[in-house]
Amino acid sequence: xxxxLSSLGSEAVEFETAESDTVGQLxxxxxxxxxxxxxxxxxxxxxxxxxEDAEETLVALGIEDGTHLMAILENPGPILLKAQNLRCGxxxxxxxxxxxxxxxxxxxxxxKVELTLKDGAPSDAEFFVTLRxxxxxxxxxxxxxxxxxxxxxxxxxIVRLAKPDTFFSLExxxxxxxxxxxxxxxxxxxxxxxxxxxxxTCGRLSNRDVVLPHRDRGFVRIRTRxxx
Numbered sequence: 001x002x003x004x005l006s007s008l009g010s011e012a013v014e015f016e017t018a019e020s021d022t023v024g025q026l027x028x029x030x031x032x033x034x035x036x037x038x039x040x041x042x043x044x045x046x047x048x049x050x051x052e053d054a055e056e057t058l059v060a061l062g063i064e065d066g067t068h069l070m071a072i073l074e075n076p077g078p079i080l081l082k083a084q085n086l087r088c089g090x091x092x093x094x095x096x097x098x099x100x101x102x103x104x105x106x107x108x109x110x111x112k113v114e115l116t117l118k119d120g121a122p123s124d125a126e127f128f129v130t131l132r133x134x135x136x137x138x139x140x141x142x143x144x145x146x147x148x149x150x151x152x153x154x155x156x157x158i159v160r161l162a163k164p165d166t167f168f169s170l171e172x173x174x175x176x177x178x179x180x181x182x183x184x185x186x187x188x189x190x191x192x193x194x195x196x197x198x199x200x201t202c203g204r205l206s207n208r209d210v211v212l213p214h215r216d217r218g219f220v221r222i223r224t225r226x227x228x
Contacts, residue, residue, distance in 0.1 A: 001065035003058075005030065007073055016060060024054030030071050039105045039199070045070040075106045077186040077195035082203040083171055086181040095128070098170040098184060101202045108162030110193040111152040115143060116182040128171045129186060131158050138166060162188070 001019060003026075015029060027042040036042060044051045046069050051061055063069070083098040112131060123174040127143040129152070140157035143150055151157050162168070168188055172181070187198070 002061070002121045004066070005071050006066045006068070007071045009032075010084065012068060018086065019057075019059050022054060023051045023056050023058065023061070026058065027054065028216065034071075034073075036073060037105060039076050041074045041195075043072040045072055065082055073192070074195065075190040075193040076199035077193065077197045078190065078199065079104070079168075080198035080201045080203075081168060081186040081188070082201065083170055083181065083184045083202075086172065086184070095171050095173055098172055098181075099202050100169040101167050101186075101188065102200055103165050103167045104162060104188070104190075105164055105191045106192075107164070108159050109154070109193070110159060110187045111150075111168075112149045112187040112189070113143065113152075114183075114185050115148055116184070126173045127184070130169045130171055131162055131166055132169060133166045 001127065002019055003017055004012040005015050013033075015026070015033075017026060017029070022089075023044055027099050030036065030042050030044075034122060046061075046067065049061075050072075079100045079101050086098055111129065117125075129141045129143070131139045132139060139156075140183060141150075141152060141156065141158050154160060168186065170184060170186055172184075196218045203209045
């Protein structure tokens with residue numbers, strides 16, 4: 001049977017499907033024809049109904065030959081960077097890695113950073129959100145030890161330059177070894193996404209345990225000598 005599909009701002013195009021095809025098969029056809037990024041969500045909408053069960057057949061949903069459908073393309077949820085229980089692992093002035101995120105799949109829209117310190121807020125502590133491409137630093141924002149929350153948007157260079165294949169890291173100097181970070185989080189939201197649940201989490205539990213994204217095994221934990 002023939003279906004007509006359109007997305008926001010585009011004209012309807014014809015899709016040829018079998019009566020036994022499922023929602024998942026239609027989504028796959030949309031991805032292939034429109035060259036949709038593998039991490040972009042494809043939602044099929046008819047009138048006010050959103051069809052998300054990939055195993056459901058089109059016929060069972062009442063979709064008939066000639067039906068007009070809407071395809072909503074939505075980027076994935078945010079990347080969450082999370083570090084806990086950090087201490088100064090080397091020289092008090094050395095810049096140390098708290099956690100590194102995975103490569104972005106889409107343009108970033110905004111960053112939301114929250115910081116909780118133990119034992120007060122040491123005046124000699126420094127906290128940075130850094131955007132990198134390979135070994136190059138594209139942009140860096142500094143948080144003062146008194147900052148507890150910060151939001152960066154399109155007016156900030158660190159967001160404007162956050163394009164696919166770049167990545168973020170949280171870096172710090174704590175100054176005094178007895179001063180610790182209880183928790184430090186950074187949510188990286190993509191453009192064209194209303195999803196609040198993280199699609200990827202990169203976490204660090206302490207100076208000696210770092211969890212990084214791994215291409216084949218999801219996430220791996222590595223243990224370092226100096227916490228970096």
